[in-house]
Amino acid sequence: MPSRKSKQPKPAALEASETPESAAEVAVEEHIADVEPVETAEGDDEASEGSPKAGSEDGGSGGATPKITMDERAAKMAELRAKMRDSTAANRKDLIAEHNKSKYSAKEAARNEKQRRLAETLREAVDAEDRGEDLERRKNWEYSIEENDEWEKRKARKERRADFQFHDDAHAARRKYKKDLDLIKPDLAAYQAQKEAALGLGSSSAVQSFSSGSTSNALTASEHLYRDANSLLYGDNKPSEEAIDRVVSKLNLDIDKRAKFSRKRTNEEEGDITYINERNRVFNKKIARFYDKYTAETRASFERGTAI
Known part of the structure; x- marks a missing residue:
């Protein structure tokens, strides 16, 4: 009778490779191989063959650790370069956005805010018209009597100050006095x-x-x-240095304004008015520059009444 073959025991190397400790070492080595910089294949072979420490550590695994090929390392390098390009593009985009934000001045912000308020006002007017409400009447209900009186006073004061014509010396002195009071x-x-x-x-x-x-x-x-x-008491007031400086600065400001003031003399150089607005005046001036030498005699004849 043929004898049964006895079960051959597994080699110690295979048993060691199945232990949890060897699996953890393999995972750590794979992670280190991914992190380490790319080297030549010859250097890897020399390191694997010439290092006794590595051989002693991997001796139990029996060659189970997978080696990273050059193609895999090239793919890893291409992936890292792609990430670097993406990060560079994102940084450049943020830099351009920050530069454009710095160019956004306060004047532009005020203009945009004014346009936004105008749009809200127009929208409220359209909504009130759709509902059949009086927008001005609804807004007036939000003001108190004191606020309305103050608004009426300001409106009347503004209308009085809008009169820039000269009436008499007393009126001019009163206007100057009221204007100076606003600065004090x-x-x-x-x-x-x-x-x-x-x-x-x-x-x-x-x-x-x-x-x-x-x-x-x-x-x-x-x-x-x-x-x-x-009262018979006078001359006992002693102003402070700040008050004196304020008066001196106000006088210097008046002197500068008086020196820079130039009264607008209308039609003293141009003669007769031949325009209806500023744009038409500029246009007529350009036309006269080229055609006055041809039309001057005809226009003078019409003015004298001797034109045929």
Whole structure:
């Protein structure tokens, strides 16, 4: 009878290759091979043959570690170069966008904001017309009586100041005085200090004692503080350096304006008006430059009434 063949035991190398430790080592080596820079095939062969440490470590695997070929490494390099090109293009795109954003000035932003508000106003008007509502009436309901009175005052003041014609010296002086008042801001701190000095009190009790006015001293102090045309007190005011500088700067500004002012003299050089607007005036001036030498005599004959 033929004897049965006994089961041959597996080699130690195969058993070692099936252990979890060897599988982990293979995975780590594959990861390192992907990360390491590309080298020549000869260098890889020398490193694999001449390194005893590598042979001792891979001896248990029995050649199970896959080697990366040159084609795979070339594909990996092509992939990295493609990523580099994509990142360069993205960086350039962001750089151009940032440059265009820096060119977006505040003036353009204000113009776009104005256009946006105009578009919203037109849209509200169209929506109100579709609903059959009065847009102005609905907006007026949102204002209080005080706001309406203030708006009416501002509107009347604007209409008064729109009159630039010369009436008389008193009217011109009043206009100049009102315009200068707009540039002057009240100094409340100096006023409070002046009131405390006139009443002879501290800052905490000046308002209470001044408002009561029960004593003759308080009455005299109030008369000294608020003087009228009948008061005999004058020349005791000492302005601060800031007030003096403000007055000097205002006078210098008036002098500069007066030196640069040039009254517009209409039709003193051109003579008769032969245009209806500024654009027509420029056009007539260009035409006259070429054709006046031919039409001057005819036009003069029409003006004299001797034209045939």
